[in-house]
Amino acid sequence: DTAVSQTPKYLVTQMGNDKSIKCEQNLGHDTMYWYKQDSKKFLKIMFSYNNKELIINETVPNRFSPKSPDKAHLNLHINSLELGDSAVYFCASSPLGGTSGRRSYTDTQYFGPGTRLTVL
Amino acid sequence: KNEVEQSPQNLTAQEGEFITINCSYSVGISALHWLQQHPGGGIVSLFMLSSGKKKHGRLIATINIQEKHSSLHITASHPRDSAVYICAAQSLNSGGSNYKLTFGKGTLLTVNP
Numbered sequence: 225d226t227a228v229s230q231t232p233k234y235l236v237t238q239m240g241n242d243k244s245i246k247c248e249q250n251l252g253h254d255t256m257y258w259y260k261q262d263s264k265k266f267l268k269i270m271f272s273y274n275n276k277e278l279i280i281n282e283t284v285p286n287r288f289s290p291k292s293p294d295k296a297h298l299n300l301h302i303n304s305l306e307l308g309d310s311a312v313y314f315c316a317s318s319p320l321g322g323t324s325g326r327r328s329y330t331d332t333q334y335f336g337p338g339t340r341l342t343v344l
Numbered sequence: 345k346n347e348v349e350q351s352p353q354n355l356t357a358q359e360g361e362f363i364t365i366n367c368s369y370s371v372g373i374s375a376l377h378w379l380q381q382h383p384g385g386g387i388v389s390l391f392m393l394s395s396g397k398k399k400h401g402r403l404i405a406t407i408n409i410q411e412k413h414s415s416l417h418i419t420a421s422h423p424r425d426s427a428v429y430i431c432a433a434q435s436l437n438s439g440g441s442n443y444k445l446t447f448g449k450g451t452l453l454t455v456n457p
Contacts, residue, residue: 265381265428267447280444314387333377333445335387 227251230315230336237305238344245300245339247315255279256298257333258290259314267314273298305343312338348433350448357455363418365451367431368411375434376407376414377445380427387430390416421455428452 228249237243249256257280258270271290272280278290287303302309315336347370357363367376378390391398391405393414398405402421407414418425432445 264449266449267430267432269444269446272444282444312385316387332389332392334389335379338385338387340385 228315228317228334228336230313230339232339233337234340234342236342236344239305239307241305242301242303243305243341244302245313245315245341247298247300247336249296249315249317249334249336251317251319251334252296253317253319253334254295255318256292256295257316257318258298258300259316261312261314261338263311271298271300302341305341307343310341310343312340314338348431348446348448350429350431350451352451353449354452355454357421357453359422359455359457361421361455363421363425363453363455365416365429365431365453367414367416367433367448369414369433369446370412371433371435372412373433373435376405377432377434378405378414378416379430379432381430381450382427390429392434418453423455423457426454 231246235243255274257272259267260270261267269282270284273292275295276292289301291299291301316333318333349368351366375392375394377392380388380390390403393405393407395407395409402419404417414431416429428450430450431448434445
């Protein structure tokens with residue numbers, strides 16, 4: 225009955241490969257996110273989806289492509305992996321997180337366990 | 345661009361001590377989040393607040409919107425509180441279409457028995 229799950233937990237791959245990380249939430253939340261935590265433990269938002277619609281796309285290389293087949297899933301596909309992509313990637317979800325007119329709102333975020341990606 | 349600064353970067357305390365971690369941010373926000381990252385890597389949301397104070401068990405979070413400052417306090421600290429504590433400021437993203445979280449660099453807390 226895990227709330228936010230990610231697979232795989234560990235991913236070791238060669239430079240140049242293409243890989244995917246999957247995320248699923250069973251909380252019925254509307255919004256999902258991908259965050260990257262670098263080697264210095266600094267977290268940074270990458271993407272946010274609200275009801276399968278891309279809301280936030282920070283300055284992330286277009287080798288990273290999020291895909292949301294339904295609002296319970298947000299997968300991250302990475303093409304042509306580079307050494308600098310090595311990090312821990314966290315998926316998260318929140319009940320709210322959209323905008324209503326000029327008002328934006330969010331709610332408590334629930335994080336997945338993280339996927340440690342190592343590019344050799 | 346919102347800058348989020350946390351202090352101290354590292355904090356070591358003895359069990360039972362009162363602990364304060366500070367967070368300041370540079371632009372107006374709609375909410376401030378406090379997160380806890382366990383030594384095993386998992387991240388848990390502790391608080392989300394936009395004004396005043398919130399309390400949960402031994403944890404208290406306060407925010408002063410005018411001063412752009414928030415604090416996380418832990419009363420009667422315990423070794424199991426050892427973790428990284430991260431504050432994140434919620435503000436509109438550059439496109440103005442939704443909020444985004446900007447994270448501080450975290451405070452590593454070690455509580456010794």
